[in-house]
Amino acid sequence: MDGLDKNPNMRNSQTAHPTTESAVESAAAPELIGLLTHEDVDRARDRWEVAQARGKGRSKSFGGLRLLWLLVGPGVLVFLGENDAPSMLSYSADGSRYGIGFFIPFVVLTFLMGFIVQEMTVRLGAVTHRGHAELIFDRFGRFWGFFAMGDLILGNFLTLVTEFIGVRAGLGFFGIRPAIAVGGALVIVAGAITTGRYWTWERITLSLAIFNGLFIPAAILARPDWHAVGHAMLTWMPLPTGGRYQILLLILATIGATVTPWMLFFQQSAVVDKGMQPRDINAGRFDTFLGALLASVFAIAAILATVPLFHHGINAADFQAAQFAEALEPLIGHAGAALFALGIFEAGIVAAIAISTSSAYAFGEVFQTGHSLNRPFREAWPFYLTLLGSASAAAALVLIPKFPLEFVVLTVNVIAVLAMPPALAFLLLLVNDREVMGQHVNGFWTNLAGITVTVLLICAGLGFGIATVFPKWLGG
């Protein structure tokens, strides 16, 4: 893999501590100078661009904008990646079953929860320069590490399957064969990582992710009642009515569409790979806020695009992606339906890239192999093979005839919510750990917000469990 593994000087483990000391001024600098890697040089190049923008920012008005342009990425990617195929289908189910009402402000609330959680990963990554999986293994040991990884791998794989279902269904609307649609998506996933450069990968994926906005024109074509939207935002009314179990399931799926374990692992690793430092934390916060804002707007657009199904009394209880688009066609026109189908395809492809990368980062961190998109294939082949292998396996499953795809879609967001509380517990323990975070530990309000989100998720999960085991309690 690389020469570092064979270097005897690198085998002696020392205790890490949070520092902002420049590498050139550290005691180990003379030794490090001979051990620089591709990854270091590429990361330094990114830092150089940031340093120059920061220097110009003091003198020129556009310097600040350039700095933001350079530092924006992981936050926008993680939130637009989480606006994935099953998430957009959950939002569509909200709109088609209950119309404009409770779910519109509820979606905003879930993204606020997402922002609270993801901001912590920015700080963790920027301060420690370690990925989430690596920190959990370091601080809690292998037992708890594999516990966290088990949930992540299961959730990631099932979610990846649903992304390829979205790709297949989205392109299916245009008459494209499943094998061509899924194969093409795999080629795009592979193409994004062939650059051997985090920055290029990030910009390619960001440029794909922005097409999540296709749901906005689809929503406009659905001619939403803006007065009702404003009323719903202010009053959370009307509340959903009908089967309480179905409502609870949809609430859970909507939460699962916004806060999931892979997001924690992905954003922290991406922050590290991008080379962000403690001085970039505010820019990272802005990046995360921008991502949450864009994703919530696009999610609301997906709800609004499918509201005509609610008004026409079309039962969308068991709809999949292509069926939503087909059902919408006579109501919002071919262009609107095509935009919706393209949006589902885009959501699937971007999430497939982000989630497979999240799995690969975690694998590399746990097994201490190269885990950076700044590394060429020969230096980090286990990382790239994990990325491509997980995507290929998920894609292959989607092509198996009679595979119960609908059940995977049904459960994936629910599993994400159920696996989230332990992931949040590890996150909160790490971000309150002064030996790891130094002065950047959580404050009172961030802890209160984080604990509130965790308790809400546990309650939602328990509600789901009770409703499943004792359906009569909820009138199911």
Add this chain to the structure above:
Amino acid sequence: VLRLKVAWYGRGWNLTSRYAGVRESQQALGAMDVHSEQLTLQDPRAVLSLLEADQVVAAKRRTHFGRKNLSVGTRVLLWCLRVYVVAMFVIVAISVVQAIRSAH
């Protein structure tokens, strides 16, 4: 000695780190002006000036945040959450089986 050859596709030139492993510069490492446009990444001191001490891959390899001493309360919390997740996954499996049965 680790040889570095970095192709910078964006600007179309190749960088070969001839400085990797150079020992004579070990005695005089000083921070460089990272805001300078004249900085060249062929000089490993520039690379080290731009990165934080524990951001260099080799430094990260040998430093680890050690194991945290978990309090009894923390252990109980983690075990409760472990049990919660396993129980919930069993419930998800039950609901999936129920859904499959009703579909057939």
